[in-house]
Amino acid sequence: MPDNARKVIVADDHPLFREALSLALNTALNGADIIQTGDMSGLEQAAQAHSDADLVLLDLHMPGVQGFSALIYLRAHHPELPVCVISGNNNPIVIQRAMDHGAAAFIHKSASVDTIREALQSVLAGNLWNPNEDHIGETTQADELDTAERLTELTPQQFRVLMMVAAGLLNKQIAYELEISEATVKAHMTAIFRKLAVTNRTQAVLLTQKLAVDPPEAGRDGFH
Numbered sequence: 001m002p003d004n005a006r007k008v009i010v011a012d013d014h015p016l017f018r019e020a021l022s023l024a025l026n027t028a029l030n031g032a033d034i035i036q037t038g039d040m041s042g043l044e045q046a047a048q049a050h051s052d053a054d055l056v057l058l059d060l061h062m063p064g065v066q067g068f069s070a071l072i073y074l075r076a077h078h079p080e081l082p083v084c085v086i087s088g089n090n091n092p093i094v095i096q097r098a099m100d101h102g103a104a105a106f107i108h109k110s111a112s113v114d115t116i117r118e119a120l121q122s123v124l125a126g127n128l129w130n131p132n133e134d135h136i137g138e139t140t141q142a143d144e145l146d147t148a149e150r151l152t153e154l155t156p157q158q159f160r161v162l163m164m165v166a167a168g169l170l171n172k173q174i175a176y177e178l179e180i181s182e183a184t185v186k187a188h189m190t191a192i193f194r195k196l197a198v199t200n201r202t203q204a205v206l207l208t209q210k211l212a213v214d215p216p217e218a219g220r221d222g223f224h
Contacts, residue, residue: 006124007033007050011043011070012059012086017109021057021086028117040064040073040163044156047078055082055104055123060089060213066166067211068101069151073159075102076152082123094213095132100140101148105129147210153195161188165201166208 006029012018015038022034035053037046039062047056058070074083082104087094095106104123107116108131122129154162157178164174171189175182189201198204 005029005031005033006054007035007052009035009037009043009046009050009053009056011037011046011056011062013038013062014059017059024113024116025057025120027113028120038062040070041160043070044073044160047074047081051078053081055084055120057084057086057107058103060085060087060098064160064163064167066163066208067213068097068148069159069163069208069211071098071101071103072148072151072211073156077156084119084123084129089213091214092132095130097140097144097213099128099130099132100145106131141210144210147196147207150196150207151211154192158188158192158195161185162192162196162204162208165189165192166205 008025008029010018010021010025012021018036018038022032022036025032025034035046035050037043041064043056043058043062047053056074058074060068060071062070064070071083071085074081083102084105084107085098085103086107086109087098088109090108098106105119105128107119107129111119119129151159151162160178161174164177169177171182171185175185178185192204193199196204196207198207
């Protein structure tokens with residue numbers, strides 16, 4: 001691996017696709033230091049442990065993630081780290097929403113190595129790469145952007161709690177998963193409600209659902 005190799009975090013819950021993408025990255029970047037992860041917890045740890053990473057390639061559908069929440073989390077807590085969304089969904093509205101939520105690029109999972117190279121070189125040069133830029137469509141809804149803005153105020157632990165609530169876990173289950181007390185979970189919930197300007201769990205869940213990605217189009221490669 002070259003001494004000046006780029007460091008890239010690849011976050012996707014398909015091990016085979018992560019491997020294929022890692023090979024494509026090595027070709028596109030003439031060698032790269034790849035850190036792979038398959039869920040939101042692993043992504044948080046990777047971003048924290050590798051603060052010198054050059055960029056993240058992020059799948060929108062992973063365990064521990066609600067829609068665009070992982071993208072919003074990274075932009076809030078690691079603003080210096082460019083995020084390239086890589087997805088099997090090529091809906092122009094989804095692409096626009098990803099860009100509006102702070103993605104530096106949107107790459108389709110069927111993209112060629114040449115296309116990946118073009119996108120990554122653009123991002124590494126400090127630019128945006130948007131395959132959707134000629135599409136004239138609706139901008140992201142204001143209430144969705146407002147929800148995203150509120151989400152950025154959550155601490156990493158509050159974000160984890162909210163994602164678990166959105167996944168249907170009870171306080172007791174959240175406490176067990178995070179190895180904290182139920183009282184601490186309740187304290188986090190109180191803070192989450194205040195920051196999201198809601199009064200109960202149902203309202204909090206409905207708010208996160210505004211960030212949901214529409215079901216992706218069926219791709220030939222079978223990956224979401």
